[in-house]
Amino acid sequence: MSTIAKALGLLDLFSEARPALGLSDVQRLAGRDKATVHRHLVALELAGFLEQDASTRAYRLGPALTRLAGMRVRTVPEVEMLRGVIESLSRAAGELVHVSRLQGFDLVHVHHAEEHEHPVRVSFDPYGLPPLFATASGKAYLAFSPGGLLDLALADPRTRLPGAPAPNRIEIEAELKQIATRGYARNRDALRLGVSSVAIPVFDAASRAFATCSIAFPTGRGGKATEAHLARLLMAQGEEISQTMGGTVPPHIVQLWTPPQERAAS
Amino acid sequence: MSTIAKALGLLDLFSEARPALGLSDVQRLAGRDKATVHRHLVALELAGFLEQDASTRAYRLGPALTRLAGMRVRTVPEVEMLRGVIESLSRAAGELVHVSRLQGFDLVHVHHAEEHEHPVRVSFDPYGLPPLFATASGKAYLAFSPGGLLDLALADPRTRLPGAPAPNRIEIEAELKQIATRGYARNRDALRLGVSSVAIPVFDAASRAFATCSIAFPTGRGGKATEAHLARLLMAQGEEISQTMGGTVPPHIVQLWTPPQERAAS
DNA sequence: AGGCAATGGTTCAAATAATGAACCATGAGA
């Protein structure tokens, strides 16, 4: 393991629950030698990734992070475009919003927004690659993709949770069909206990699903009604999201996502 | 120099002007061996600090940055409190807003906001320590601090630009007096050519200046009128900023910062 | 007071991981 990885790994020890850590805390959590940890902390501090509280000597996340994150938001075009729409979606929903892109059968993180103040939050790993069949995003993608993909996905062990059997073909087909007519995919406690989500696909310029947008929330916060409410918010932004990423939503899905009252009005 | 510092230094090569860099680009800019640079890039990518464009193979800033920056904003209390007020100030001013805290005679970065879309931006280094006498922030601090501080500051070579002579005592005293009656400090091209700023002090619970808030803008964008306009915006938020950081503004300065029409109305 | 246990931080020989010259593979352009 590279020193770089070890040092950067220390940053992941900081969390909502533990915003400031002393040398000993870090040492314990990381399970490494104190001297090593100390040198890493100092190096991170020098680079501005951490800062040390002058009075308590505890370390906390540093200003270089906000600077570089700002840079990323302004310079990575995809993110820059998405930012506005998913931030307002997050604010409206009061929950975490994600956009992931498909790379093979991997769902890779593109951007997320978490514009709310709930003390209970869904944690997530922006560089993890969750299995397709364990997420609402994955199912949303499959439901709006050509049938052949499902066979490939079923054959690939990486699309299911490690150790789990391949999903039952009949059942999955039924669920995907339901998603296609309902307009969004849902998930309760499948990938991680206590986390639920709703998701819709994002379409590219050729109207093929190539990414997904999802809202994740603690299962405890939302019943059936909440879920439906979040799904409505999500679908209402569906066309905008695809357009922002340079794509177009097929007309029949635009229909599906348009709220009944607006459809009546037009 | 530690490997960690070398690797993290690579992140600083990414900028508004160069959002994506190939291996060779980074190698050239960093002036290090290709193999080394490559291993560093891979390590950073693995940690999510960079991501690689699948088609061009170029690297760009990665999602871990937004995640950690978000964490910082939510967990570092000072920043969390300040965020709202300085973000809206930045939006209103259409320029970069900074808050720095004094540590001895060092101006250390606390937080900044840059909520605007001008293509011409003031770049800055959140962990640099600019000399007091070369910044509006430094002068704002001194102008609202007890006189004894000025003597100490004049004696300390770190408070002026490297190589520059100590400021003329009479002149500086006149300028500080002017700042104290005007309510804000100003600066044109002193620290860096083409960058101007206006600044006010932030007061602690004992009504002593202990930090500063400034608006920086390209000199080319603002004449005298713009400067005065930005200063008014800044002063209008002055009391809120001090309160947010747990302090109180002395009454006579609240007066000074209150716009004439509001003073008339009350 | 005094002693105990944590804390943050430092040292230096031993061990491990970083380094870079040379190498390969691929693709664009002449």
Next chain:
DNA sequence: TCTCATGGTTCATTATTTGAACCATTGCCT
């Protein structure tokens, strides 16, 4: 077809990282 630049890899050499033991300071309990 040849050339040049690119991204990426290898492996012996080298230099940096590592960690047990150490020190200094602080807070706590008797």
